[in-house]
Amino acid sequence: MSAEQHGLRTSELSVRYGGLVANDRVELRVEPGEIVGLIGPNGAGKTTFVDAVTGFTTAEGEVFLGGQRIDGLPPHQRRRRGLSRTWQAGELFGNLTVAQNIEVAVAHGGFGAIVRDLFGRRRASLGETVTAALRTVGLDGIEDTVTRDLSLGQQKLVGVARALAGNGQVVLLDEPAAGLDSQESLEFAERVRGIARGGPGVLLIDHDMSLVLGVCDRIYVMEFGKVIFTGTPAQARTDSRVIAAYLGVPMESAHA
Template identity: 70%
Template sequence: MPDEKPARLSARNVTVAYGGVVANDDVSLTVGSGEIVGLIGPNGAGKTTFVDAVTGFTEYSGEITLGDTRLDGRAPHLRRRAGLSRTWQSGELFGNLTVAQNVVAALRPGGPATLWRDLFGRRKTGTDELVASTLHAVGLGDLGETTARDLTLGQQKLVGVARALVGNCRLLLLDEPAAGLDSQESLDFAERIRAVARGGPGVLLIDHDMSLILGVCDRIYVMEFGKVIFSGTPEEARKDPAVIAAYLGTPMETTHG
């Protein structure tokens, strides 16, 4: 196991129940600053439910902290303000707006009047610089004025990451960001996520692209029936009998560098 980095996100004994159905059962995990941690498992294992709990979109028992800040009981927008940000499985862009305008729309939650002013009015230089630096971080620095509908699918996915990353992002949760990408786009996406993590934020990555997960993650957690059944390095995950039986099917090698 690699040396643990200072924990940015810590979830302890998180349990989510819908009536008699337990979707998350005593789940604990950590994500360190600058670390990429994978969360994998079969469909219905409880991965997205866990992200919903962490980001405040569903009720849970247990304890979630970001740095020294307890997040329990806080609304989703207050968790975002504390530095916790996520992407969504169906994160559609505003197709008629430019890439930069799409990112600005995520930066300012001040209501329709503020949004209209920021998108079409005179923005502050600081906002422009922040958007430009965020787009550069995800490899889209030269596409700020491109209309979102003209992007490739891989580029659209990276705009979604930029919208989550812009501003005070200390922990980035990516829920199936590589869905629909071909092999080359997935390789490119992996490189961008590595670059984002090198900039400081921790990353929790959920995806079914196992080459991506095994190639880019520092550590991996595996869930089955709402429980964590494994935590360890990608190399350990490839060979673990419980992981192979529950999810991988056969031992895997990575194609990501």
């Protein structure tokens, strides 16, 4: 079975708000174990694309995951199929522990189900899922820590772990490095590489070009809802369309 059959692919994906075309026939793929970047100026349509792929906004076109069409499914069913995402801000419950934050995302019935089954077998199974997700992002042993007591970098990684928990095939990271300092961004890059080595495909959207160009295998550049470039980071650094639309000047090789 080909890599494409296991990964994410969109075909002619379009989003319209009245007369505004936010995404215009976007063709994009993320293969297993691959880190793909999606960059572009503010308002280019990047988050709208993530919303469309994950079912949080109405779209035309097709979305495939593991070779199966999922564009007709609601968000929670796409999540159960293995397509997950992070959010730009406000996704964690600061007064809950790390484990509880992750369990809320994967337990059918949400936090109420966790409370009702506090000592059941499902609780043990959830614990194993939490531990595996945290190990993937390098945060072993913090399950019982209250989320608000973590550093910003750790909170970002908990958000990624929450997206990965369960049967994740592809994870969409929407500006996960926002607010991180240079050292935290470097550490985050290593965690993203570790995620991809473990099998899932990663779509990374961020304005930290050192991170994106340093960690991604391929880059898509979006402007006014259209993909204007697809290629390697090395090609993106010097492409005239990318420079004009986003980078401003050619970038030297970045090492995240």
